[in-house]
Amino acid sequence: MTNSKLIAYLGPPGTYSQRAVTQYFGKTPSGHYEYVPLNTIADCFTAVQDGTAAYVVVPFSNSSNGPVKFTYDLLRTTEPRPSIIGETQVKVEHYILAAPATLQRIEQGGEDAVRTVYSHPQVWGQCTQYLTSHFSNAARISVDSTAYAATLAEKDENAVAIASIAAADVFHVEVYAAEVQDNQDNYTRFLVLERYVNGAERTELDQSVDMELVRWDRVTAA
Ligand SMILES: O=C(O)C(=O)Cc1ccccc1
Structure with missing residues (x-):
């Protein structure tokens, strides 16, 4: 006990x-x-x-x-x-989250401006379709949790995170794309x-x- x-x-x-x-x-x-x-x-x-x-x-x-x-x-x-x-x-339901400065860079330079996607290892296999057509040249870096990934994206103008919308309430990141998981259920x-x-x-x-x-x-x- x-x-x-x-x-x-x-x-x-x-x-x-x-x-x-x-x-x-x-x-x-x-x-x-x-x-x-x-x-x-x-x-x-x-x-x-x-x-x-x-x-x-x-x-x-x-x-x-x-x-x-x-x-x-x-x-x-x-x-x-x-x-x-x-x-x-x-x-x-997974979201692509990024710092405001990163969103600006994507707007100007396209998605190739993103060099790194951070998330929990469990996430990659749940977003294969989205990741095939977006950020295909970026490195995927596995970290300890999705919200931790959001903290890294918050500080990195060349990175996005895949995380819960709840992470956007806690950290200074914004939504680039919503519900990017392959399967809605x-x-x-x-x-x-x-x-x-x-x-x-x-x-x-x-x-x-x-x-x-x-x-x-x-x-x-x-
Ligand atoms: O990283 C998280 O947010 C977790 O709780 C682990 C996890 C990651 C992906 C799907 C479900 C849970």
């Missing part, structure tokens, strides 16, 4: 994970709990395992392109594996984790996630 009153998620504010956390626990959590953004999915696992956080919310799988690899690997390797006590699905399943208490019975959700991990092992071994 832990006395922590923190609920951690992959930050900074403006990520899809933040949406998941407020969807599950409410806009402001009850019972004196507080939300805390962490830098990586691995940090979320560490926080719940060492008791720094009472709960963490992590992305698990996506309807368009399957497993969130970091989470699958951490669920396999964290000993003992945290208990999975809840889940929530978030509709994922694009959902990510998030899991709510709590520290495993020795001897506790595994929940039904734990078992369904086990099955999913085994199924994925078979797919990748084939």
